[in-house]
Amino acid sequence: MTRDYQQFPDDDNGNVLWQMLEDGDDLSVAHEIEYSIAFQHEEKADQCAIYLLKEEQKISLFEDEESGEWIITIYVYMEPEYADIVDLEEWFTKIAGQFSGEYDGWGCMAYVYDDDLEEDDEDAAFDAENADGKLN
Template identity: 65%
Template sequence: MTRDFEQFPDNDNGDILWQMQEDGSDLTEPHEVEYSIAFEKQDQAEKCAIYLLLEEQKISMYLDEETDPNFWILSVHINMELDYADINDLEEWFTKIAHQFGGEYDGWGCMTYVYDDEDEDLE
């Protein structure tokens, strides 16, 4: 299949989405996407968490002991189809919110599941 650069632009998000599609992930099916914001201080993360809860977002928060024990990570979990424009819009929103509360937007990720017809036959 030839890459459609309008649907999958030549940048990090476009590359990730293109690779996911090439690997067999159905981007039109909802995925739980996790957007992360990093904070140096717990109180900054907590204030941002309250703001996001008031915006009706599903969140989790933890101290990043594995990578850097000085950072608090606030994750926002959104069930959505994997659409390039929607991901970029949310990244812009989370970047703005991160700066508003003294944090830094740290990217997104999600699990992918590839099912083939043979898996269904085994059940």
């Protein structure tokens, strides 16, 4: 398979999406993509969480025990398309800045189907976390 650099540009997002496709993930199917914003202060995280809820976003908020940061995860059910991911990253980066937070990347479960597997074992998944621009 030859990479289409219009659809999968040579950057972190394009590389992750291309890797998902190469691994057999069907990118035409909607996935629940998780976008993260990190905060140093709980009060700012709470304010941002309320803002996102008013924007009708599905979120979770927790304190990372290792770093002490407050993390908001925004869950967006969408087809993993490059342009849409970039647009949402820009929006979440802007929102993070308004509340003294830092946008921290995206990730999703990739679903790979193998006809040879039994029905119970059809879903094989990996985490395509893009916070550091690398597949984990």
